[in-house]
Amino acid sequence: MDFSDPPRPARSENLLPMINVVFLLLIFFLIAARLAGPEPFPVTVPEAESDMLAEDGFTLWLGPGGEAGFADALGDEAVEALAAARAAHCATADCVAEPPVLLLRADADAPAAALAALMPALGAMGFARMDMVTLPR
Amino acid sequence: MFNFGEPRPRRRPNLTPMIDVVFLLLIFFMLVSRFGADRVVPLMAAGEGDGWSGPPRLVSIAPGGLALNGVPVAPEGLAAALAPLVADPSDPVILRPQEGVSVQETVLVMDLLGAAGFSRLVLVE
Numbered sequence: 001m002d003f004s005d006p007p008r009p010a011r012s013e014n015l016l017p018m019i020n021v022v023f024l025l026l027i028f029f030l031i032a033a034r035l036a037g038p039e040p041f042p043v044t045v046p047e048a049e050s051d052m053l054a055e056d057g058f059t060l061w062l063g064p065g066g067e068a069g070f071a072d073a074l075g076d077e078a079v080e081a082l083a084a085a086r087a088a089h090c091a092t093a094d095c096v097a098e099p100p101v102l103l104l105r106a107d108a109d110a111p112a113a114a115l116a117a118l119m120p121a122l123g124a125m126g127f128a129r130m131d132m133v134t135l136p137r
Numbered sequence: 138m139f140n141f142g143e144p145r146p147r148r149r150p151n152l153t154p155m156i157d158v159v160f161l162l163l164i165f166f167m168l169v170s171r172f173g174a175d176r177v178v179p180l181m182a183a184g185e186g187d188g189w190s191g192p193p194r195l196v197s198i199a200p201g202g203l204a205l206n207g208v209p210v211a212p213e214g215l216a217a218a219l220a221p222l223v224a225d226p227s228d229p230v231i232l233r234p235q236e237g238v239s240v241q242e243t244v245l246v247m248d249l250l251g252a253a254g255f256s257r258l259v260l261v262e
Contacts, residue, residue, distance in 0.1 A: 018156075026159055029166035033170025034170065034172075045175075048244050053174040054176065108240055109241070111237070112234030113236055115234075115240055119182065119183060119260050122182060123183055129181060133175045
């Protein structure tokens with residue numbers, strides 16, 4: 001004979017603490033994250049000892065074969081697209097007081113001559129300073 | 138006037154769809170975000186600043202080694218060899234990588250000069 005109470009329906013767990021934690025995580029990622037644009041192609045940036053931090057700016061990519069990439073444009077089109085993007089940015093912002101920064105994400109194995117060949121075009125666009133992105137060792 | 142029904146317990150809204158959406162957002166932001174600032178090595182565009190002053194400072198980077206103004210120099214002696222050629226560490230130094238030199242080797246030289254205090258490095262073809 002079974003005189004115990006009839007089985008009670010299982011109570012659903014209280015989900016509120018989990019929701020609180022998940023919301024906190026969500027807000028953390030929203031605030032802490034810098035959204036990274038898509039890469040036109042994967043690159044392995046070179047290593048260096050420099051401890052200078054990158055600022056936000058335009059990013060030009062240089063693939064292992066020496067081809068340039070900007071957003072989804074490749075080769076010479078990338079340089080043109082970068083010039084157009086800079087011109088569009090400077091139409092609304094004061095590029096004289098705050099010149100935009102150019103970040104160069106060049107592959108470590110890319111020929112340096114290809115990088116040097118880009119320099120006159122980049123300088124002509126008005127980028128006075130270019131920052132080569134590196135990995136800390 | 139009469140209410141013979143039992144008082145019904147207040148129903149809580151179903152939270153599961155909201156949790157699903159919040160989890161999806163969380164996973165999206167976790168995947169798409171990039172943490173930590175990148176490190177950079179600065180490089181100047183040619184033709185900036187107020188002209189050239191002093192003796193030529195051309196560092197050729199060849200697959201076999203470095204040369205300062207055509208004279209071979211060891212990487213560890215480069216900064217010392219450049220020191221008498223500049224009036225100020227902010228004077229430009231020109232780097233010229235030759236065929237077959239990778240970006241990594243060039244960045245190592247830039248790093249070397251940057252550590253020695255040369256802040257205006259110009260890359261030419």
